[in-house]
Amino acid sequence: MTSDEIRESYLSFFERQGHKRLQSASLVPASYDPSVLLTTAGMHPLKPYFQGLETPPAARLTSCQKCFRTPDIDVVGTTTRHLTFFEMLGNFSMGDYFKQGAAEFAWDMSLNGFGFDPEKIWVTVFEGDEELGLGLDEEAVEAWLAIGVPRERIVPCPRSENFWQAGETGPCGPCSELYYDRGLEWGTEDDLPGGENERFLEYWNLVFMQYNQDPVNTLTPLPKKNIDTGLGLNRMALIQQGVDSVFDTDQFVPLMQLGQSLTASGKHDDRALRILADHTRGMTFLIADGVVPSNEDRGYVLRRLMRRAIAQGHRLGFEGEFLTKYVDVVQETMGAAYPELGRERDTILRWAQAEEQGFGRTLETGLIMLEDLLGRGEVSGEDAFKLHDTFGFPIDLTTEIAGEREVPVDIAGYDALMEEQRLRSSAGAGGQERVGARQEVIRQLSEEPTDFTGYEHLEERTTVAGVLEQGGRTFVKLAASPFYAQGGGQVSDEGVILSADGEPRATVSEVLRAGEDQAIALEGVGDGLKAGDTVLARVDRPARTATQANHTATHLLHAALRQTLGTHVRQAGSYVGPDKLRFDFTHGTRLSPEELREVEDQVNAWVLQNDPVRPITTTLDEARELGAMALFGEKYGDVVRMVQIGGGEYSRELCGGTHVRATAEIGVFKIVSEGSSASNVRRIEAVTGPEAVTLLRSHDALIREAAGELRTSPEQVPAKVADLQRALKDAQKAAQSGGGANGAVDVAALANAAEVVEGVKVLTSRVEVGDARALLDATDRVKNAIGDAAIVLGAVTDGKVALVASVAQPLVERGLKAGDLVKVAAEVVGGGGGGRPTLAQAGGRDPEKLDDALAAAAERIRSVLA
Ligand code: SER
Numbered sequence: 001m002t003s004d005e006i007r008e009s010y011l012s013f014f015e016r017q018g019h020k021r022l023q024s025a026s027l028v029p030a031s032y033d034p035s036v037l038l039t040t041a042g043m044h045p046l047k048p049y050f051q052g053l054e055t056p057p058a059a060r061l062t063s064c065q066k067c068f069r070t071p072d073i074d075v076v077g078t079t080t081r082h083l084t085f086f087e088m089l090g091n092f093s094m095g096d097y098f099k100q101g102a103a104e105f106a107w108d109m110s111l112n113g114f115g116f117d118p119e120k121i122w123v124t125v126f127e128g129d130e131e132l133g134l135g136l137d138e139e140a141v142e143a144w145l146a147i148g149v150p151r152e153r154i155v156p157c158p159r160s161e162n163f164w165q166a167g168e169t170g171p172c173g174p175c176s177e178l179y180y181d182r183g184l185e186w187g188t189e190d191d192l193p194g195g196e197n198e199r200f201l202e203y204w205n206l207v208f209m210q211y212n213q214d215p216v217n218t219l220t221p222l223p224k225k226n227i228d229t230g231l232g233l234n235r236m237a238l239i240q241q242g243v244d245s246v247f248d249t250d251q252f253v254p255l256m257q258l259g260q261s262l263t264a265s266g267k268h269d270d271r272a273l274r275i276l277a278d279h280t281r282g283m284t285f286l287i288a289d290g291v292v293p294s295n296e297d298r299g300y301v302l303r304r305l306m307r308r309a310i311a312q313g314h315r316l317g318f319e320g321e322f323l324t325k326y327v328d329v330v331q332e333t334m335g336a337a338y339p340e341l342g343r344e345r346d347t348i349l350r351w352a353q354a355e356e357q358g359f360g361r362t363l364e365t366g367l368i369m370l371e372d373l374l375g376r377g378e379v380s381g382e383d384a385f386k387l388h389d390t391f392g393f394p395i396d397l398t399t400e401i402a403g404e405r406e407v408p409v410d411i412a413g414y415d416a417l418m419e420e421q422r423l424r425s426s427a428g429a430g431g432q433e434r435v436g437a438r439q440e441v442i443r444q445l446s447e448e449p450t451d452f453t454g455y456e457h458l459e460e461r462t463t464v465a466g467v468l469e470q471g472g473r474t475f476v477k478l479a480a481s482p483f484y485a486q487g488g489g490q491v492s493d494e495g496v497i498l499s500a501d502g503e504p505r506a507t508v509s510e511v512l513r514a515g516e517d518q519a520i521a522l523e524g525v526g527d528g529l530k531a532g533d534t535v536l537a538r539v540d541r542p543a544r545t546a547t548q549a550n551h552t553a554t555h556l557l558h559a560a561l562r563q564t565l566g567t568h569v570r571q572a573g574s575y576v577g578p579d580k581l582r583f584d585f586t587h588g589t590r591l592s593p594e595e596l597r598e599v600e601d602q603v604n605a606w607v608l609q610n611d612p613v614r615p616i617t618t619t620l621d622e623a624r625e626l627g628a629m630a631l632f633g634e635k636y637g638d639v640v641r642m643v644q645i646g647g648g649e650y651s652r653e654l655c656g657g658t659h660v661r662a663t664a665e666i667g668v669f670k671i672v673s674e675g676s677s678a679s680n681v682r683r684i685e686a687v688t689g690p691e692a693v694t695l696l697r698s699h700d701a702l703i704r705e706a707a708g709e710l711r712t713s714p715e716q717v718p719a720k721v722a723d724l725q726r727a728l729k730d731a732q733k734a735a736q737s738g739g740g741a742n743g744a745v746d747v748a749a750l751a752n753a754a755e756v757v758e759g760v761k762v763l764t765s766r767v768e769v770g771d772a773r774a775l776l777d778a779t780d781r782v783k784n785a786i787g788d789a790a791i792v793l794g795a796v797t798d799g800k801v802a803l804v805a806s807v808a809q810p811l812v813e814r815g816l817k818a819g820d821l822v823k824v825a826a827e828v829v830g831g832g833g834g835g836r837p838t839l840a841q842a843g844g845r846d847p848e849k850l851d852d853a854l855a856a857a858a859e860r861i862r863s864v865l866a
Contacts, residue, residue, distance in 0.1 A: 001114075001237070001240040001241070002237075002250050003087075003233060003234070003237045003249065003250050003251045004336065004337060006089075006114075006233055006236050006237060006240060007064050007087065007089065007233060007337060009113050010062075010064070010089045010109065010113065010231065011062055011063075011064060011089070013108075013109050013113050014060075014062035014091045014105070014109075015062065017060070017091075017105060018060050019058070019060040019061055019062040019091055019092075020057055020058035020060065020061050020062070021062055021063070022057075022061055022062070022063040023063070023620075024063060024064055024065045024066045024087075024338075025039060025044075025045035025063075025065065025066075026039070026066075026289045026290070027039050027066050027067075027068050027085075027285060027286060027289040027291070028289050028290060028291065028298065029044060029045070030045065036167075037070065037297055037298045037301060038067075038068040038070065038286075038298055038301065039065065039066065039067055039068065040067055040068065040069055041065070041067060041088060041166070041230060042063055042064075042065035042067070042088040042089070042090035042092075042228070042230050043090065043092065043166060043171075043207075043209075043228040043230070044065070044166070045065070046061065046092060046228075047166060047170070047171065049092075049094050050094070050171040050209055050222065050226050050228070051170075051171060051212070051222070052222065052223040052224065053439065053515075054515065056094045057638055058094075059093065059094045059095060059096035060091070060092070060093055060094075060096055060097075061091070061092040061094070062089075062090065062091045062092070063089075063090055063092075064087050064088070064089050064090075064233065064337075065087070065088050065090065066085070066087060066285055066289075066338075067085070067086055067087070067088050068084055068085050068282060068285075068286070068301075069083075069084060069086075070084070070301055072084055073301075073304065073305065073308070074396070076274065076275055076278045076279070077270075077271040077272070077274040077275040077278070078271060080244060080245035080246065080247070081234075081235065081238070081245070081246055083234060083246060083278050084278055084279065084282045084305065085278070085281050085282035085285050085286075086232055086233065086234050087232075087233040087234070088230045088231065088232060088233065089230070089231040089232075089233055089236075090228065090229050090230050090231065091105060091227070091229050092226070092227060092228055092229070093226055093227035094224060094226055095223075095224030095225060095226060096227075097227065098208065098225045098227060099139050099140050099143045099176075099206075099208055099227075100142075100143045100146065101227070102143075102206045102208070102227045102229060103123075103140070103143040103144055103147060103176070103206065104143075104147060106178055106204055106206060106229065107121075107147050107149075110178065110204070114236065114239075114240065116180065118148075118149075119181075120180055120181045121149070121153070121178060121179070121180065121181070122153045122154075122155065122178075122179040122181055122193045122200060123144050123149060123153065123154055123155070123176055123177065123178055123179070123193075124154075124155045124156070124157045124161065124162055124176060124177045124179070124193050124194050125137045125140040125141055125144070125154060125155070125156055125157070125162065125174075125176050126140065126156070126157065126159070126162040126163055126174030126175065126176070127156035127157055127158055127162070128156075129158070129159040129163065131159075131217050132159065132163070132217060132219060133219070134174070134219075136156055137162075137174045137176070137208075140174070140176045140208070141154055143176075144176075155192055155193050155194060157177075157193075157194040161177075161194050162174060162175050162176070162177065162194075163175065164205065164207040164209075164228075165213060168216060169212075169213050169214040169215065169216060170212065170213060170214070171209050171211070171212055171213075171222060171226075172209065172211050172212070172213045172219075173207055173208040173209040173210045173211055173226075174207075174208050175205055175206055175207040175208065176206045176208070177193070177194075177202050177204065177205050177206070178202070178203055178204040178205075178206070179193035179194075179200040179201060179202050179203070180200070180201045180203055180239055181199060181200055182198070182199055182200070182201060183199070184199070186198045186199040187199030187200075201235070201238075201239060202235075203231060203232070203235055203236055203239060204229060204230070204231045205229060205230045205231070206227065206229045207227070207228040207229065207230070208225070208226075208227065209222065209225075209226040209227065209228045210222055210225045210226065234246045234249060234251065234252075237249040237250065237251065247273075247274050247277060250333070251281075251333050251334065252277050254329050254332065254333055255276070255277035255280065255281065255326065255329050255330070255333075256273055256274075256277055258325060258326060258329050259272075259273040259276050259277060259316070260273065262313070262316070262318045262319075262322055262325070263316045263317060263318070264316065264317025264318075264319075267315075267316050267317055269312075269315065269316060272312040272315055272316050273312075273316075275308060275309060275312045276309050276312050276313060276316075276326065277326075279305045279306070279308055279309040280309050280323060280326035280327065280330065281326075281330050281334075282302075282305050283302060283305050283306050283309065283323070283326075283327075283352065284326070284327050284330040284331070284341060284348055285330075285338070285341075286298070286301070286302045286305070287302070287344065287347060287348045287351050287352070288338070288340045288341050288343075288344040288347075288348055289340070290570050290572075290586075292351055292572075292586045292680040292681065293306055293351060293354075293355045293679075293680060294678050294679040294680050294681065295678075295679055296678060299678070299679070299680070303355065303392070304394070306323065306352070306355045306356070306359070307355075307359050307362075307392055307394055308394050308396065309323065309326075310323065310355075310356055310359050310360070310363065311363065311393075311394050311396070311397045314363060315397075315400075321353060321356050321357070322356075323352040323353070323355070323356045324349050324352050324353060324356075327345075327348050327349060327352055331345065346566065346567055346568060347567060347568035347570070347586075350566070350568045351568070351680075354588050354680075359392060362391055362392050362393065363393070365391060366387055366391045366392075366393030366397075367401075369387060369391065369393075370387065370393070370398060370401060370402075373387075373407075374401070374402060374405050374407045377407060378407060378408050378409075378410070379398060379402055379407060379408070379409040379410065380410050380413060381410035381411070381412065381413015381414040381415075381416065381417060382413065382417065384398050384409055384410065384411075384413075384414040385413075385414050385417040385418065388414075388418075389417075389421070395414060399411070438512050438513075438514050438519075439514040441468060441470060441475055441512065441519055442477065442512065442514045442517050442518065442519045444466070444468055445465065445466030445467070445468050445475060445476070445477035445519055446465040446466040446477045446531075448465060448479070449516060449517040450465070450477055450478055450479065450480065450481045450517055450518050450519075451479065451480040451481070452480075452481055452482075452484075452485075452516070452518065453480050453481065453482050454481065454482040454483060454484050454493065454539065454658065455615065455658060457482055458482050458538065458539040458541055458544060459482060459536065459537065459538045459539065460478070460480050460481065460482045460536070460537045461500070461534065461535075461536055461537075462478050462479045462480040462481070462534070462535060462537055463478070463479045463532060463533065463534055463535070464476055464477070464478060464479075464529060464530065464531050464532065464533045464535055465477040465478060465479050465531060466531050467529055467530055467531055468519075473521050473522075474506075474521070474522045474525045474529075475512075475519045475520065475521055475522070476497070476519070476520050476522060476529065477518070477519050477520070478520065478535070478537055480537075481511075481518060481520065481537055482495075482537055482538075482539050483495055483508060483511045483518070483520060483537065483539060484511065484539075484544075484657075484658055485511040485512060485513035485518040486510070486511060486512075486513060487513045487656060487657075488574075488631075488655055488656050488657045489551075489554070489573070489574035489575055489576045489657070490547060490551055490576040490577075490657040490658065491547065491575075491576065491577045491578075492508070492510055492511035493508065493511060493539045493540065493543070493544055493547075494508060494539070494540040494543045494544075494578075495507075495508045495537065495538050495539040495540045496508065496538050496540075497520075497522065497529070497535050497536070497537055497538075498535065498536040498537075498538060499533075499535060499536070500533075500534040500535065500536065502536065505525065505529060505535065506522040506523065506524055506525040506529065507522065507523045507524050508520055508521075508522060508523075509521045509522060509523040542578075543578040544578075544658070545665075545689075546578035546579070546688075546689060546690070546691065547576060547577060547578045547658070548658050548659055548660045548665075549660055549665055549666045549667065549688045549689045550576045550577065550578070550580065550581040550687075550688055551576045551581070551655075551657045551658060551659055552613055552645070552659045552660045552663060552665075552666060553581055553603065553607075553666050553669050553686065553688045554574055554576055554581045554583055555643065555645060555651050555653050555655070555659075556602075556603045556606050556607070556645070556651065556663065556666075556669070557581070557583050557599065557603055557669075557684065557686065558571055558583065558585070558629065558651070558653070559606075559645075559650045559651040560598075560599045560602040560603050560606075561585060561587075561599055561684075563602060563650070564595055564598050564599050564602065565587055565591075565595065568586060568587070569585050569586060569587055570585060570586045571583065571584070571585055571629070571631055572584040572585055572586055572677075572681050573677075573681075576657065579687075579691060580672070580685055580686065580687050580691065581685070581686050581687075581688070582683060582684070582685045583683070583684050583685075583686075584677050584681050584682070584683045585681065585682055585683075585684075586680060586681055586682075587680070587681075587682045588680050590674070590676070590682070591674050591682065591684075596671055596674055599671070599684075600669065600670070600671050603669040604668065604669050606645070606646075606650070606663050607663045607664055607666045607667070607668065607669060608664065609646070609663060609664075610662050610663055610664035611645050611646035611662060611663045612645075612646065612661065612662050613643065613644070613645050613659045613660055613661060613662060613663065614643070614644050614645075615641055615642070615643050615644075615655075615659070616641070616642045616643075616644055617639060617640070617641055617642075618639070618640060618642055619638055619639060619640070620638055620639075620640050623640050623642045623652070623654060626642070626648065626652055627652060628642050628652040628653060628654055629651075629652065629653045629654070630653075630654045631654070640654050641654065641655065641656055642654055642655070643655045643657075643659055645663065646663075665689075666688045666689060667688060667689040667690070667692065667693070668688065668689065668692045668693065668696075669686060669687075669688050669692065670686060670687050670688070670692040670695060670696065671684055671685070671686045672685045672686055672687055672695070673685045703717060706721075710724075745767050745768070745769060745774075745778040745781075747778070747781050747782055747785050748785065750763060750765060750767070750778075750782045750785075750793075751763075751782060751785040751786045753765060754786050754789060754791075757861065757862055757865055758862075758865040758866060760788075760789070760790060760811060760814075760865055761786050761787065761788065761789035761790070762789065762790050762791075762858070762861050762862075763782065763786070763789060763790075763791045763792070763793075764791075764792045764793075764854045764855075764857050764858040764861075765792075765793055765794075765854065766793070766794050766795060766796075766850055766851065766854060767793050767794075767795050768795065769795045769797065770797060771797050771798070771802070772795075772797065772802040772804075772841065772843070774795075775793060775794075775795045775797075775802050775803075775804050776804055776841065778793060779791055779793050779804045779805075779806050779839075780806070783806050783808075787808075788808035788809075788810055788811065789806075789808055789811075790805075790806075790807050790808070790811055790816055790821070790861050791804075791805065791806045791807075792804070792805045792806075792821050792822070792825060792854060792857040792858070792861075794825070794850050794853060794854050795850075796847040796850060799847065800843060800844065800845060800847065801829045801831065801843060801844035801845070801846065801847055801849075801850050801853070802841070802842075802843055803822050803825050803826060803829075803833065803841065803842040803843070803844065803853065803857075804822070804839070804840070804841050805818040805819075805821040805822045805825075805835075805839070805840050805841075805857065806818060806838065806839050807821070807837065807838055807839075808838070809838060812837045812838060814864070814865065815864050816861060816864050816865065817837040817840075818835060818836065818837055818838055818839050818840035819834045819835050819836065819837060819840040820860065821840065821857045821860055821861065822834065822835070822840040822841060822842035822857075823840075823842065824856050824857055824859075824860045825842065825844075825853040825854060825856055825857040826842035826843070826844050826853070827853075827856075828844070828846075828849050828852050828853035828856050829844025829845065829846045829847070829849045829850060829852075829853045830844050830845045830846045830849075831843045831844030831845055831846075
């Protein structure tokens with residue numbers, strides 16, 4: 001049996017037994033379940049059904065679920081059976097059949113589907129556990145005996161083996177596992193299933209999910225008794241294909257062969273080939289589900305996977321880029337069962353290539369750093385962690401290379417640091433609890449869900465279904481509500497609650513969502529809002545209108561980005577409010593001004609087309625068929641709401657938000673900023689409608705203000721600023737060569753220009769400076785440069801004349817006084833001034849006569865000294 005045949009025969013067997021076949025959910029868990037980073041079991045996407053929070057589409061379900069188990073990353077390659085990514089086949093009963101039914105189906109399928117000899121099947125059952133207060137699972141024993149399994153092949157096992165839970169707390173139950181006996185050539189007479197041996201291969205886990213555990217070790221029965229079974233597809237392929245290792249099964253042989261063909265001659269390393277096969281497969285599926293390599297959360301898991309694979313390829317001497325070659329093989333072997341591999345092919349190749357190129361450089365740096373550490377004779381935990389964490393250099397590589405050189409690595413120290421980091425970054429269960437608490441509030445208010453009418457109207461006459469005071473807040477639930485509850489990036493509606501005759505009663509502060517249901521947190525509630533009251537619920541129209549424009553614009557932006565940059569662009573988060581929109585998307589590099597302009601132009605072109613925006617209710621399959629964009633990790637039921645713009649040529653998205661009726665209502669779309677929000681994730685913020693007009697108008701006003709300051713027209717502002725910049729740069733350059741703050745004054749040149757009159761250095765000159773203060777500074781510096789002298793400098797600043805005279809003390813004694821000099825000069829330019837004998841200043845009104853004034857001063861000096 002090939003892997004494809006195993007999958008199909010399992011699913012169709014259970015379909016024949018009345019089970020509804022479900023598509024595999026994404027590897028990225030639904031956003032409301034933050035308890036795991038990635039889907040780890042078939043039951044995971046079904047958790048809300050087991051918990052009784054949501055109604056399942058049928059009481060009997062079956063699926064082949066894509067799973068990823070992060071803790072196994074390091075083990076992969078060292079065993080014949082561990083994988084990170086794998087497929088789990090399962091059948092589920094939501095309060096329908098229980099232990100007997102599950103056992104019968106498993107038996108039937110094992111014999112008639114998988115063709116097992118009944119003599120070769122052994123089963124284990126839960127032996128009981130004191131802490132949990134449970135005894136031997138008699139019901140399970142009875143079920144197997146009834147089928148005809150002999151008592152000696154029913155083996156009781158402890159809690160560690162046969163009690164399954166989805167997390168520390170939550171739905172759980174005893175289980176019963178099926179084992180295939182591979183015979184004495186694989187072990188001994190004394191071997192038993194459940195132990196560490198090769199003779200008995202576990203292939204199917206039946207979980208009798210009947211309790212909720214909370215707190216740990218305290219069990220309460222779930223609303224219904226459920227069945228959750230899991231059968232690892234690759235494990236079954238190993239048995240069916242009669243091979244010793246999952247890496248020898250049909251899904252892996254082509255990947256192993258590719259590795260061998262790329263390996264440089266003389267090298268052989270099975271572990272490395274297995275790591276490459278497993279990790280590239282996991283990589284391909286993770287990227288197809290929207291994960292991009294980064295340093296956070298699942299992006300980090302993916303990056304680790306890719307880097308470990310790349311490092312192994314280097315060790316084996318692979319030449320050139322090879323990740324994309326693996327992607328091709330994964331697609332060939334699994335693309336038929338998983339069409340997303342084809343759909344997302346370009347995206348997968350793009351990220352694979354980018355990471356391989358980026359990490360190639362890291363690898364080189366890491367090897368150099370490691371070389372240095374090895375030279376010192378040991379690698380500390382901190383160094384190993386730094387290599388791993390800062391440089392992305394995998395620990396396996398560190399230990400391997402260090403091992404070859406017999407240099408010890410402090411693995412314990414490294415592990416401790418990793419653990420710290422894990423705690424820092426692990427997705428806590430807090431979010432789940434908050435969702436639970438919200439759910440509880442909403443349910444306490446009233447069992448009957450609110451009818452959301454806000455797609456059609458913004459005002460609703462309705463009744464109060466429940467009122468609750470909790471933690472100092474007032475919550476109400478309305479029978480029908482026009483208020484949008486925060487979700488899908490869109491903020492809650494603002495609004496008011498009025499009495500039946502239109503008197504304001506309270507303001508809406510928040511609308512809480514749990515699935516399709518909602519509760520409204522109120523502010524300023526006077527007394528007397530009670531269940532049964534008739535009220536008028538009114539949404540704040542301007543805020544809603546602005547929010548809708550931003551929401552539709554977000555879809556247009558998404559479409560324009562994919563058109564301009566490529567289909568690897570995927571929404572990675574969004575905020576849609578009345579003030580602006582923010583859109584995070586997967587893309588590796590900064591957008592050029594041209595790209596931003598193209599995107600903005602495209603969105604505005606669609607706005608001008610005034611295309612209709614239509615929400616369409618359809619099935620998930622139909623929507624997929626139509627190429628609708630779905631948010632990765634979002635949970636969608638069978639029936640979905642798809643928002644289509646125009647005829648759907650450029651935008652179809654699954655979305656529960658509110659939208660304008662036609663694109664022209666957006667008015668205008670303006671990008672405000674583009675930046676990065678995480679590695680490989682870019683962020684664009686934009687405004688629309690009146691906000692955009694306000695923004696553009698404020699830009700206009702700023703330009704006009706700047707033009708005023710520059711005494712020019714708005715059109716001339718850039719040229720004028722460029723002029724000023726140039727002048728400033730020139731001035732700075734001159735100041736640097738002149739040695740100080742005095743702008744263009746060339747002190748050395750002035751010093752050279754001094755004449756000697758009667759044995760005394762004399763300088764009278766005009767200079768270019770900004771103001772009188774600068775003239776004073778210039779004089780001072782010239783004086784320092786030429787020593788004892790008589791100096792008179794003049795300048796024209798602001799249309800007036802400034803004069804400074806400086807006379808060295810010995811010259812004062814010869815009768816030369818600075819005050820006299822400036823006075824003589826100032827008279828010529830129609831002004832006056834004075835000062836001390838050594839330093840004096842004066843001003844004048846007539847710039848034309850500055851040279852005459854300086855000449856008069858020079859004349860005076862000569863006559864005094866003569
Ligand atoms: N949830 C169980 C498991 O993962 C059975 O599907 O093994």
